[in-house]
């Protein structure tokens with residue numbers, strides 16, 4: 001990773017980037033508190049994926065910040081309040097976790113939170129929290145300003161003490177324009193906060209436990225490799241989320257001999273931007289699965305602004321205009337621009353042979 005000190009004053013989307021960073025940082029503080037507590041309130045959703053107090057609480061907190069600062073924007077969020085409305089005990093635990101982690105003393109708010117709470121939004125009671133969680137029900141991602149949030153991406157990683165991310169992106173007319181990834185277990189102690197604005201590059205800062213300030217940023221760029229055999233692969237941990245056997249064959253076909261880095265969540269995109277690996281491959285375990293836009297919006301911009309590209313497995317751009325899920329893309333490949341031709345050729349050939357051509361979507 002190359003890093004240089006940078007200034008981001010008076011640039012387009014400066015407020016969006018700052019609020020998104022602070023909102024993600026605040027949600028990361030909550031997620032760490034939930035991880036360190038005994039009760040995580042884990043439930044299984046209808047798609048068999050887990051959801052926890054941290055997922056609901058982080059969504060409520062980030063949405064409070066978005067509503068407070070950008071009340072006219074639409075929002076797409078992974079969670080809704082259905083499971084909490086039918087489980088009052090869990091709803092109370094989520095509100096308690098937010099109150100303790102963020103509004104931490106009984107006389108009001110902790111000193112660092114009080115200075116930022118007006119700006120980042122306050123959640124006054126449980127009913128307000130439930131209503132906020134439901135603000136992420138937008139279905140049209142292609143028009144106007146739409147935020148896409150995964151409050152805890154990689155919930156399985158979060159529960160295992162592995163990698164997870166709080167991922168927030170802003171789409172403007174379907175184009176990812178701001179992307180923020182909070183990765184509490186990546187890099188230095190306390191984790192890292194990456195952010196990107198289209199055309200302005202990607203920066204990283206340490207995640208802190210302070211609600212109102214952001215440490216100085218450093219610019220990041222992907223490793224400038226020019227040969228695929230110099231690459232390290234990055235892939236998911238969960239074998240049900242991508243086809244590891246096929247990914248291993250592709251790695252061998254690209255002459256890659258180094259062991260893969262395996263991370264849950266969009267920490268994979270962060271790892272590429274930070275130079276821990278160069279190629280992220282996610283080949284579908286089932287062609288029926290539609291990737292969620294909140295699993296890729298923030299991460300794809302963070303990588304693109306660090307010198308990379310994010311395509312589907314057929315080598316076409318990710319299309320964020322198709323609602324809550326990708327309808328025109330299957331699989332994801334992410335890599336530095338310098339090796340995109342070679343990587344895309346190999347992955348595309350395999351994709352067509354194994355899954356069929358794009359016309360079969």
Ligand SMILES: Nc1ncnc2c1ncn2[C@@H]1O[C@H](COP(=O)(O)O)[C@@H](OP(=O)(O)O)[C@H]1O
Pocket residue numbers: 049078150152153154155156157236237238240241242263264265266285286289292295
């Ligand atoms: N069968 C499947 N194929 C691909 N992705 C899946 C999947 N089932 C769940 N996921 C998504 O994979 C995300 C985790 O990504 P990764 O595998 O890279 O760690 C999950 O996010 P959540 O943890 O927010 O539910 C979920 O959205």
